[in-house]
Amino acid sequence: MDEAIIGHGLAQRYGKRSVFRDLDVVVSPGVTVLLGPNGAGKTTLLHTIVGLKRPEAGSLHVLGRDVLRRGGLRSVAARIGFLPQVVSHYPGYTVRDSVAYAAWLKGVPERDIATKVDRALGLMSLSGRARSRMGSLSGGLLRRAGIAQAIVHEPELLVLDEPAAGLDPQQRIELRRVLRKVAGSATVLVSTHVVDDARHVADTIIVLDDGAVVFTGTVAGLEGLAMPGVDGDNDLERGYVTALRQTAVRA
């Protein structure tokens, strides 16, 4: 099975409020950008995929394993990296300690931890901040440290929830470079509500709207949906707005 993620008929709710039902999602190798407006269900879907919120219904295979079966998630957890929307951290830990701790949690052998931490810090341009306390970092630096934690064990599947939030334009460009680099050896799934973030990195775009997948396809495919007269600064934005107006468009 080549696809990193295959979900069928997934359903999630918070109390009485349904976020999605009967949702199908397939994520192939490369970079997949999950786009959608606030409240569309992106975070809930990512939490479902990484095992933080068990779906009420449906089937879910991640990296070839049925993760809803007993022990299924445990068997793939060390092969997944996840950046949550809010990076939790111990303020007194240094950046290096935090990334090393993440490596240890993912089962990286002790003898390899220092090398892998150096690599992750280097990729995120954080080598010069290795001794900074997590509590002293700006929002953008904290997010970069969070990404370093998510990639330190060289996961086969990297899931990032709004990694570009709080990054300045230069850091956003750097982030794209990192995502492309990681995607050379892993499947990357990244959520954002900024349409332009998708343009330079996405092999595939999935648009989620109100708990439904309304588009799956390429950047060019989404641009091709653009209807004249809809809001947007460019064809990608216009295609996105058009997709939000349609139901279940496939490209």
Ligand SMILES: Nc1ncnc2c1ncn2[C@@H]1O[C@H](COP(=O)(O)OP(=O)(O)OP(=O)(O)O)[C@@H](O)[C@H]1O
């Ligand atoms: N813990 C929760 N309890 C109750 N409702 C929740 C909870 N988390 C999310 N929701 C609701 O579920 C829906 C989907 O939320 P979710 O965070 O998955 O969307 P999102 O697309 O990630 O949004 P955003 O871009 O704002 O982060 C929203 O209506 C939200 O209010």
